[in-house]
Amino acid sequence: MSPTCVAFAWVSLNAWFWSTVFHTRDTAVTEKLDYFCASAVVLHSVYLCCVRWLRWCLRNRPRLPHVWKCAAVVLLLQALALLELLDFPPLFWVLDAHALWHIGTIPLNVLFY
Structure with missing residues (x-):
């Protein structure tokens, strides 16, 4: 697992770098690189x-x-991650994808515990 974790560290460092660049120089290119x-x-x-x-x-x-x-929690968390990727306008002007992601993670803590 070590090479996979090292690769994840490099991918994360790259993302932090472009996020920093985007937040200091807001251009169309840096925004796309950040996302x-x-x-x-x-x-x-x-x-x-x-x-x-x-x-x-x-x-x-x-x-x-x-x-x-444990397997169910891992799979359900990955399914909930789709809410972060597939953003949509708020339902009833309150519940957006990110809020539903937070709500969806609540019962998983009980199952995992």
Whole structure:
């Protein structure tokens, strides 16, 4: 897993760099670089999370009967991440995608605990 984690660190550093550039020099190019690099971080974290936690779940399933809850939380969190990527106008002028993402993560804490 070490090369995957190092790659994630580089992708994250790249995103932070372009975010800093965008917030100091707001141009069309820096805005696109900021959003594209942030999307790369989200997609790489989805990959890293699925590989790390789902692989662990599969390996430990025979001796830990409750490991299905961990796998369910990982998959549901990744599904909720789509709310961050697929932004939409607020429902009833209150609930936007980000608010629904926060609301959706509440029951997952209980399941994971």
